[in-house]
């Protein structure tokens with residue numbers, strides 16, 4: 001209790017600190033959605049970035065050197081997910097590991113009921129509920145920040161997983177305030193997940209990345225990418241899904257999206 005109060009006070013102080021000019025220049029240069037936010041959202045975002053950067057550790061991997069550009073570009077995108085809500089700043093996450101480009105991992109993949117395939121696959125990012133860390137490839141992070149409307153954003157994707165973990169399960173359900181909200185969420189997600197699976201199996205083109213058909217946790221993460229990157233298309237084609245995400249995030253990205261309306 002006391003610790004929580006002290007933490008709140010420390011975070012308030014961090015948010016109120018003047019934002020370093022060099023960091024602001026980097027954000028303006030690399031994070032395309034930033035100037036499109038309202039003035040009050042920009043202020044709120046900069047405050048969150050101060051807390052985020054004070055609390056999270058960054059580590060370069062594969063010879064990669066962490067710079068302020070790396071730190072603020074990641075923080076700005078991650079903190080977009082925190083606006084307008086009470087937040088504990090991704091409490092399960094301590095360290096962000098950054099590789100220069102894609103990185104390779106050994107993976108066992110189930111391809112049939114009793115058949116597992118083993119091999120090396122390349123990844124752009126990953127995180128896990130008990131990892132305490134999140135891995136990103138800088139090349140993909142930079143691309144995501146520079147093109148805010150191609151529907152892909154590895155930072156939003158991986159940090160969406162962190163939000164999913166806040167209620168202690170990787171089940172595609174983030175922390176929602178009321179039982180009614182949870183029920184409404186589950187109902188919509190179940191239907192939308194089932195239709196993405198069907199589309200994937202039958203080869204129908206989809207707005208949502210079919211990687212989301214893997215499981216409900218990935219479905220949530222790719223939905224978050226679409227919500228922020230393709231809000232007009234998502235609202236038109238999946239209005240219920242859009243409404244659930246808008247209610248959870250307390251944001252309406254059509255207001256600041258760079259998405260072209262005719263897409």
Ligand SMILES: [Zn+2]
Pocket residue numbers: 157161217218221
């Ligand atoms: Zn994922």
